[in-house]
Amino acid sequence: MFKQDYLYWKMIEKLQLEGGYRILQLSKSNNEIWLETTQKNKPRIIRILRHDLDWSNWMQRDMEITAGRLEQLRKRLYVRKLDALNIYITTFPPVDDWKFRLQDPLVAGAKGHTTLHTVLIDSEHLDTGLQEVSKFVQTDFKLDDSIYIDVETIESIKREVITVANKRISNEKQVFQNGKPFFTYILIAIQIIMFAILELHGGSTNTETLLKYGAKENFRILNGEWWRFFSPMILHIGFIHLLMNTLALYYLGAEVERLYGKLRFLMIYVFAGFVGSLASFVFNANISAGASGAIFGCFGALLFFGTAYPSLFFRTMGPNVIGIIIINLALGFMIPGIDNSGHIGGLVGGFLAASIVHLPKQKEFAKRLGGLAATIVTVCALLYVGYVVQPHSDNPQFIVQTAQEYIEANEIQKAYDVLLTAEKQGTDSPEVFFYLSYTEIKLGKLEEARDHLEIVTNKAPKISEAHYNLALVYVQLQDYEHAKKAVEQAIKVDPENENYKELMNEINAMENGSL
Incomplete structure (x- = not known):
């Protein structure tokens, strides 16, 4: 009994000090412990249970429960795959056939992302079990037979294990305390x-x-x-x-x-x-x-x-x-x-x-x-x-933004040059043509403005301002028939706009005055 208890705590101590593992959870009865490491090529999680096994079917159920808990842990850790090692330390092996249950690892999860390997260590298979564990964690486990094992020896190792665990917890807390908000x-x-x-x-x-x-x-x-x-x-x-x-x-x-x-x-x-x-x-x-x-x-x-x-x-x-x-x-x-x-x-x-x-x-x-x-x-x-x-670049959004800045600064010619260059480079952006027509109106290039506004109204008929500006251009070109059609489209898109209605009245008055 003492030998198995000693092995249990000695294994935990070695995994902590040499294996790079830290304690995740220790049961109240101290007979079950979960350890974790982030080192590669080692099982991410090790679960060790100090329990005297009687029947292999109990062990099977316990393995399945452990695999389910590991799958939940994998999801919480946001890792794609989780490899784990399950170690039973028992005085005697189960009385019935048990070896076949450990031949293949247990797989959990819908897609099999959690893998649980199990090793059983008992008095009869002590060296074999320790060798298997050593292979998994890449740390040499040997039991020194010359050491006298009693309750005090076990308690001393247990205290050391808990001291190391508490020190790590304290160090982790320090990570979050490097300064107060200022x-x-x-x-x-x-x-x-x-x-x-x-x-x-x-x-x-x-x-x-x-x-x-x-x-x-x-x-x-x-x-x-x-x-x-x-x-x-x-x-x-x-x-x-x-x-x-x-x-x-x-x-x-x-x-x-x-x-x-x-x-x-x-x-x-x-x-x-x-x-x-x-x-x-x-x-x-x-x-x-x-x-x-x-x-x-x-x-x-x-x-x-x-x-x-x-x-x-x-x-x-x-x-x-x-x-x-x-x-x-x-x-x-x-x-x-x-x-x-x-x-x-x-x-x-x-x-x-x-x-x-x-x-x-x-x-x-x-x-x-x-x-x-x-x-x-x-x-x-x-x-x-x-x-x-x-x-x-020929990014229409950037071209329009640049042109708007020039227009706001009243540098119409510069805005016109930027937009005209974009047209020559093959842009098909209605926004570019709209602002190009605006600069052309300001520069007195009415026919060019008319052509570009017609492109805008065809490509983006929901832009009421384009129809309105096109009507204004037609008015200046004294083409009242087309001006009337254009402003009608503007009113159709935005029937509440008073400016559009006023322009329609003005066009009607011009038509009547010209007859």
Whole structure:
């Protein structure tokens, strides 16, 4: 009896100290223990049961129950496959035939992703059993027969095992206590102050106000306002936007700051916000603002934590973090107006920043150097696409955005040149033709404007402004018949528009005056 108890605790001790395993669970009676490792080429989970077996059918049922519990654990750990080792330490083997039950591993789960190998160690098969276990865990197990085994010897090993386990638990707790939130609260205060400033100077939903205080706008960035890569992360569009991002920063930022410490957190947050704005600059031509990119950077930092402490990550926050990321990205793709490119950019930026600064007390210079190299390549690639490729691309959205900026600056000729170049390159975008016709009207090129507006009304008949502008052009060309048809289409699309009705009355009056 003492020998089996001694072997039970000695095996646990050796797996802890030499095998790289940590205790997952210890039963109240101390006769069953589950251990885990993240080392490759070893069983992920080892379950050891100190129990005197009588019948092999009891062992079979216990193996099946254990395999089911392992399958549930596999799902919680988010791993594709789970290999486990089940060890029975018994004084005597079952009285009936039992060896055939251990010949093949037990497989669990609909797709057989969980595999359970079982080894039985008893007085008769002690050396054979220990050799089998040694093969699985790549650690040499031998029982020293010269040691006198009594209750005190067993209790001493047991105390050592529990001491090592408690020390590991204490070390794991320290991972989450590398600093109290400080910059999180400062960033929240800055967001709220900036929101108040926006509301007092035109409103947080006013485009001109947002642009004045630093919203991301591609044309202005291309013209030297690089600081717009950073300023959007402290601006928010409307109270709900501010509220959601402030709550996310309060909970998520505080957690990341506890994990990484104050300065590391600040670096991760700011860099993630920058990469989020940079990704938005490259992939989204619309004006944007908000701390979402930086907040997704916090998610990226937590994912990096998961690569450094995979077991701890999935036992604590992992499933929730991954689930929230998936839900938010899915909503970003489904709901119009959400800048998902900024979210993804922030997520990547946070992961990269975390790989450079790494976690406290983790030197890992080679990995940090690799993270720095990946970061430089990523940022340089995005900057190249944004500053070099994008201005010369045939992306209709970017072309229209550029033309709009020129039009707002009253540089009609420049807008016309940009749009005309797009036409020559073969664009078929109704928006490009619409703005091209607008510049042609301003430049007195009425016949060209007419031709382009006819293209727009054919390709996108629901754009009422195109029909209206076409009617205005026909009026200036004194083609009242076609003008009347065009304005009728405009009224058909938007029957409540008073301007369209007034133009119809004017055309009718012109027709009557010309008769």
